[in-house]
Amino acid sequence: MKKRLSIVDIANSLNISKTTVSFILNGRAQEKRISDELVKRVLQYVKEVGYKPNSLAKSLRTGKSNIIGLLVQDISNHFFATIARRIEDLAYQSGYKIIYSSTDNDTQKTQELIAMFRDRHVDGYIITPPDNIEEDISDLIKDGFPVVLFDRYLPKVATDYVVVDNLFSTFNATQYLIDKGHKNIAFITYSSIQTQMIERLEGYEKAMRQSKLKPNITEVDFHTSDQALLKLMTDFLESNKDVDAILFANNHLGKCGLKAIRKAGKSIPGDIALIAFDDYELFELYTPAVTAIAQPIDEIADNVIKLLMERLNAATPEEKNQHITLATELIIRDSSN
Amino acid sequence: MKKRLSIVDIANSLNISKTTVSFILNGRAQEKRISDELVKRVLQYVKEVGYKPNSLAKSLRTGKSNIIGLLVQDISNHFFATIARRIEDLAYQSGYKIIYSSTDNDTQKTQELIAMFRDRHVDGYIITPPDNIEEDISDLIKDGFPVVLFDRYLPKVATDYVVVDNLFSTFNATQYLIDKGHKNIAFITYSSIQTQMIERLEGYEKAMRQSKLKPNITEVDFHTSDQALLKLMTDFLESNKDVDAILFANNHLGKCGLKAIRKAGKSIPGDIALIAFDDYELFELYTPAVTAIAQPIDEIADNVIKLLMERLNAATPEEKNQHITLATELIIRDSSN
DNA sequence: ATTATCTACTAAACCTGTTTAGCATTGCCT
DNA sequence: AGGCAATGCTAAACAGGTTTAGTAGATAAT
Numbered sequence: 001m002k003k004r005l006s007i008v009d010i011a012n013s014l015n016i017s018k019t020t021v022s023f024i025l026n027g028r029a030q031e032k033r034i035s036d037e038l039v040k041r042v043l044q045y046v047k048e049v050g051y052k053p054n055s056l057a058k059s060l061r062t063g064k065s066n067i068i069g070l071l072v073q074d075i076s077n078h079f080f081a082t083i084a085r086r087i088e089d090l091a092y093q094s095g096y097k098i099i100y101s102s103t104d105n106d107t108q109k110t111q112e113l114i115a116m117f118r119d120r121h122v123d124g125y126i127i128t129p130p131d132n133i134e135e136d137i138s139d140l141i142k143d144g145f146p147v148v149l150f151d152r153y154l155p156k157v158a159t160d161y162v163v164v165d166n167l168f169s170t171f172n173a174t175q176y177l178i179d180k181g182h183k184n185i186a187f188i189t190y191s192s193i194q195t196q197m198i199e200r201l202e203g204y205e206k207a208m209r210q211s212k213l214k215p216n217i218t219e220v221d222f223h224t225s226d227q228a229l230l231k232l233m234t235d236f237l238e239s240n241k242d243v244d245a246i247l248f249a250n251n252h253l254g255k256c257g258l259k260a261i262r263k264a265g266k267s268i269p270g271d272i273a274l275i276a277f278d279d280y281e282l283f284e285l286y287t288p289a290v291t292a293i294a295q296p297i298d299e300i301a302d303n304v305i306k307l308l309m310e311r312l313n314a315a316t317p318e319e320k321n322q323h324i325t326l327a328t329e330l331i332i333r334d335s336s337n
Numbered sequence: 338m339k340k341r342l343s344i345v346d347i348a349n350s351l352n353i354s355k356t357t358v359s360f361i362l363n364g365r366a367q368e369k370r371i372s373d374e375l376v377k378r379v380l381q382y383v384k385e386v387g388y389k390p391n392s393l394a395k396s397l398r399t400g401k402s403n404i405i406g407l408l409v410q411d412i413s414n415h416f417f418a419t420i421a422r423r424i425e426d427l428a429y430q431s432g433y434k435i436i437y438s439s440t441d442n443d444t445q446k447t448q449e450l451i452a453m454f455r456d457r458h459v460d461g462y463i464i465t466p467p468d469n470i471e472e473d474i475s476d477l478i479k480d481g482f483p484v485v486l487f488d489r490y491l492p493k494v495a496t497d498y499v500v501v502d503n504l505f506s507t508f509n510a511t512q513y514l515i516d517k518g519h520k521n522i523a524f525i526t527y528s529s530i531q532t533q534m535i536e537r538l539e540g541y542e543k544a545m546r547q548s549k550l551k552p553n554i555t556e557v558d559f560h561t562s563d564q565a566l567l568k569l570m571t572d573f574l575e576s577n578k579d580v581d582a583i584l585f586a587n588n589h590l591g592k593c594g595l596k597a598i599r600k601a602g603k604s605i606p607g608d609i610a611l612i613a614f615d616d617y618e619l620f621e622l623y624t625p626a627v628t629a630i631a632q633p634i635d636e637i638a639d640n641v642i643k644l645l646m647e648r649l650n651a652a653t654p655e656e657k658n659q660h661i662t663l664a665t666e667l668i669i670r671d672s673s674n
Numbered sequence: 675a676t677t678a679t680c681t682a683c684t685a686a687a688c689c690t691g692t693t694t695a696g697c698a699t700t701g702c703c704t
Numbered sequence: 705a706g707g708c709a710a711t712g713c714t715a716a717a718c719a720g721g722t723t724t725a726g727t728a729g730a731t732a733a734t
Binding site: 008018022023026054055056058059062 | 719
Binding site for chain 1: 389391392393394396397411412413414415418419421422425434435436437438439452453456457458592595596599618619621622623624
């Protein structure tokens with residue numbers, strides 16, 4: 001195990017000061033009036049021996065790490081995994097690395113993760129915030145760290161965020177079902193105080209109210225296991241025989257709902273029409289295909305990174321916050337038109 | 338932005354040396370004969386003011402980081418995302434954090450990521466190695482870093498790994514198709530020199546050979562876009578009308594194959610039988626459900642972490658390498674039995 | 675000739691911990 | 705009384721960079 005070269009080794013080999021090496025490697029040669037000849041010699045030598053500065057030492061001194069902390073709700077969820085992947089790629093292109101971790105919508109875990117990120121001196125944060133995390137995020141912002149939220153936002157926290165037009169999306173989807181003649185449209189969602197969930201609920205309620213239909217809302221706990229969820233949905237179908245359409249508030253619920261409907265032997269959209277929030281290969285390939293509200297995954301990732309980069313590159317902390325709301329697309333797949 | 342407390346601040350506040358504080362916080366008080374009374378006083382104060390050591394400084398000095406680097410092929414792939422998620426949880430329980438990133442099966446990107454991980458002083462590596470990465474990984478091992486591979490291994494590199502019994506899995510799946518009376522069984526895979534892909538191919542070939550059937554193998558490039566893949570599969574179906582069963586070498590190919598078959602209007606398993614490597618909610622819920630070779634995701638993650646932890650906790654580098662091969666399960670779903 | 679300015683660097687402090695080597699005091703033994 | 709060990713703690717070096725303040729020598733201005 002040969003020891004890694006340090007900046008001192010480089011300086012000694014060239015009989016110059018490590019200060020000079022540091023200036024040259026950080027592109028401050030001109031500013032510091034280092035002769036072009038020496039610059040060339042140092043760069044040449046550094047390349048030759050493959051010297052790479054120790055970035056821990058660098059971060060320790062500068063407080064910068066070129067690392068972005070990404071906290072998503074659950075990296076094994078297709079929606080978040082795809083966004084995370086794209087964010088990773090984009091950040092990489094701008095010279096940033098990503099550290100990501102799943103919050104599991106668990107406040108304490110998220111607090112610990114934020115503490116860990118802070119501790120590792122990450123330069124910026126991208127977060128899908130769980131409940132009751134307002135204070136921790138406000139602290140980050142107060143301490144000058146760029147923070148971009150996505151998927152949902154925190155009404156009490158002033159920061160940048162990227163979301164979709166949830167209210168209109170479910171309103172529109174519900175209206176679509178109503179237009180197709182459905183009367184007993186159920187909405188299955190998580191009981192959550194998160195903005196995206198609240199807005200999805202409101203969109204549904206608004207459409208139902210406008211058409212003077214009676215809402216049928218089921219709220220399940222976020223931490224319900226898949227098995228319990230399946231049972232719950234099965235029971236729901238059993239005791240709501242009159243329901244002729246269901247709108248699911250996210251992809252996971254949609255997936256479980258699909259399983260339950262399949263188990264119950266009902267046909268889609270004959271017996272029961274379905275719309276799921278978040279599109280999914282599953283919904284596309286399912287027979288017959290499931291109508292879904294597709295979120296613009298690439299656009300979300302692009303905007304998140306754009307906002308974060310703007311803040312990272314800003315000389316002075318930007319006072320104004322940017323709120324980006326993207327449109328979703330209702331992908332109609334039921335062939336019974 | 339109030340400045341973070343440093344160990345010097347603590348030492349000064351208590352009028353003692355920072356050495357003493359460091360010893361106490363690292364549980365070396367007894368060994369260093371620090372009086373119980375002082376230990377109590379320091380711990381009390383540290384807790385009171387909420388001092389947390391700067392782990393960059395710590396890592397710089399000790400060379401340890403309590404971070405594990407995880408390199409998966411593609412975090413947006415369900416198989417890897419689920420394993421990554423579980424590895425994250427398990428590592429967390431052992432006091433380790435995870436940094437992960439996608440290699441995209443790109444050698445150069447992987448080299449850069451390994452360099453970055455090294456640079457950030459990660460304590461151990463979990464990797465799904467791309468091609469031509471033998472040297473970089475050997476270097477890691479030579480330099481004493483614990484490395485565990487999974488999903489595939491590198492025949493020329495002596496290290497721990499966790500894989501599944503790929504050869505038997507495809508042999509068994511092919512045999513199943515043969516037993517059901519299929520004669521023209523095609524195998525669609527990536528052209529890859531990675532062990533898992535080679536073994537899957539061999540399993541298929543072995544079963545075909547034993548039954549004296551003619552193999553029909555299509556190898557596609559790993560970096561083929563989804564769109565191109567779909568076209569390719571569609572063309573394949575078009576020009577291989579006699580094929581009555583297809584075995585796909587991984588979940589992504591299976592997914593695209595499913596799309597192509599659907600587009601071609603063929604029925605499963607009536608017109609054509611399918612088996613995909615890797616199970617998937619999609620395959621379970623697809624109508625009619627798709628038979629699949631399910632990898633034991635949790636077990637893979639558990640064993641990977643187990644091996645890594647053993648190495649991390651070992652006082653001296655273990656010479657012997659452990660190779661764990663797990664069984665897959667053929668989940669039969671075609672109802673035409 | 676003296677002073678000011680510019681050029682091309684560099685010594686030393688700094689970031690925040692850990693670790694090594696060592697020091698003052700007390701107690702014990704002979 | 706003198707030597708030795710144990711006790712309880714600390715100064716300084718170290719990890720590997722960046723940054724501040726400054727210096728030696730050449731040239732230009734007065």
